[in-house]
Amino acid sequence: MSTQANDDVIAPVSAERSPASAAPSAAAPNADRAVSGRTRTFDNPRLRKDFADQGAFLYMEDFLAPEVTAQLAHSARSLLDEVNRNYLPGHKQGGSVSRHTIDRLAPFIAELYRSKELIGWLEQLSGDKLQLSPADDPHAYALYYYTRPGDHIGWHYDTSYYDGRRYTLLLGVIDESSCRLDYELHTRNPDVPDQPGSVQIPPGGLVFFDGDKLRHRITPAGANEMRVSLTFEYVTDPNMRPWRRFISNMKDAIAYFGFRQVFRQMTARGKDRS
Numbered sequence: 001m002s003t004q005a006n007d008d009v010i011a012p013v014s015a016e017r018s019p020a021s022a023a024p025s026a027a028a029p030n031a032d033r034a035v036s037g038r039t040r041t042f043d044n045p046r047l048r049k050d051f052a053d054q055g056a057f058l059y060m061e062d063f064l065a066p067e068v069t070a071q072l073a074h075s076a077r078s079l080l081d082e083v084n085r086n087y088l089p090g091h092k093q094g095g096s097v098s099r100h101t102i103d104r105l106a107p108f109i110a111e112l113y114r115s116k117e118l119i120g121w122l123e124q125l126s127g128d129k130l131q132l133s134p135a136d137d138p139h140a141y142a143l144y145y146y147t148r149p150g151d152h153i154g155w156h157y158d159t160s161y162y163d164g165r166r167y168t169l170l171l172g173v174i175d176e177s178s179c180r181l182d183y184e185l186h187t188r189n190p191d192v193p194d195q196p197g198s199v200q201i202p203p204g205g206l207v208f209f210d211g212d213k214l215r216h217r218i219t220p221a222g223a224n225e226m227r228v229s230l231t232f233e234y235v236t237d238p239n240m241r242p243w244r245r246f247i248s249n250m251k252d253a254i255a256y257f258g259f260r261q262v263f264r265q266m267t268a269r270g271k272d273r274s
């Protein structure tokens with residue numbers, strides 16, 4: 001089977017666009033304060049038990065503070081011109097904006113990703129010490145766009161190419177769609193029967209899971225629909241063996257962000273070392 005990355009367009013770096021252009025008129029919220037304002041109201045021991053009972057998976061329909069959701073939705077709309085479209089027949093169709101673009105144009109998202117309050121809460125849920133993904137990983141934080149009929153992603157795991165575990169945090173940003181996150185729990189645990197589920201993630205909703213354990217997909221968007229989700233990736237060991245790095249980069253280049261975005265980082269890294 002041949003894979004192709006149609007519409008693999010990299011928007012040119014625009015000198016006129018500044019982070020300010022992606023920000024709403026009011027100042028961006030303080031990420032730590034906004035997160036702790038929510039997490040301290042939760043029944044956290046109960047959530048931790050739910051996460052463990054569901055084989056390292058949790059869904060909450062109302063997680064983010066409303067001002068954070070509003071900020072993310074504003075950023076998602078303002079970054080529409082930066083979306084990189086990809087198409088892999090039978091597996092994936094949609095758009096994405098990588099961390100590198102987010103760093104330039106939506107720094108609040110990067111701040112939220114690094115929020116100590118957020119990471120601490122996720123550590124408490126997972127029972128793992130979490131680390132940020134390395135600077136050259138375009139999945140560390142990224143926006144995914146489902147804006148054309150048929151945009152979807154087929155069944156997959158968020159496989160860890162790292163030496164340790166890879167956790168995915170999905171945050172609902174915009175949902176004017178019929179897309180659903182379908183999933184199957186316990187597929188990698190022979191002692192527990194597979195348990196299917198399906199959720200539609202509203203803006204402000206959260207899904208958190210161990211990428212190697214949750215089989216999942218996003219169902220196809222219909223006509224005139226729009227869905228944007230924000231994904232954060234955290235790891236327990238950021239080391240990656242070179243051949244796995246190569247496979248991971250190829251996958252990212254073909255399926256998500258385009259060769260220039262992915263390999264520009266590698267080239268920059270190589271130059272730094274020489």
Ligand SMILES: [Fe+2]
Pocket residue numbers: 156157158216
């Ligand atoms: Fe995924």
